[in-house]
Amino acid sequence: MINMNLKSNKALVVFSGGQDSTTCLFHALEHYDEVELVTFNYGQRHALEIKVAKSIAKEQGLKHHVLDMSLLSQLAPNALTDHHMQIEDDEIPNTFVPARNLLFMSFAAALAYQIEAKHIITGVCETDFSGYPDCRDIFIKSLNVTINLSMDQDFVIHTPLMWLDKKQTWALADSLGQLDYIRNNTLTCYEGIMTDGCGECPSCKLRNAGLKAYLTERGAR
């Protein structure tokens, strides 16, 4: 066994270039001396997602690891990876790739080991429940134990957005002084439209309703 001490002031953020993970990035910068980012490339609907992630990482001067996860498209051809399919509002969205977050978090932990980062931060959230079982709090807690046992280390997986709704996530961005940056520089829209997006897809509806609710509340104060 390699005798190794993880750095308790170092965090790895699982980063997609969207609103949630960019909020996690700024949250991490507040709390840790060293922050690095990891993005998974798995044939996203829009190569633009990777471009947006890279440009935010560069602007923030952060080391950015992009891992090739294109094997996922072999496991689950669906709306995220097959550009011809429509996104539908089912209970389990057809954007579902079985075990995707399990795989991503395991690779993130393997990378965290290499860069000696004790903290792993992910923007998964149970409140706007997406229908992904491997984004639930109980799953993340269970995986944290498994990852630590697998490498005989003491990683801490943080989920700062787990119990926040979209309005509260915008409030967090604002409290970090980054509301405008996140609004203008992130990509959440399924149609690949920056900033406030297409306004019509499920992701845009959630993001924009949360923003409107937050700005209304802030304006009223």
Ligand SMILES: [Zn+2]
């Ligand atoms: Zn959209």
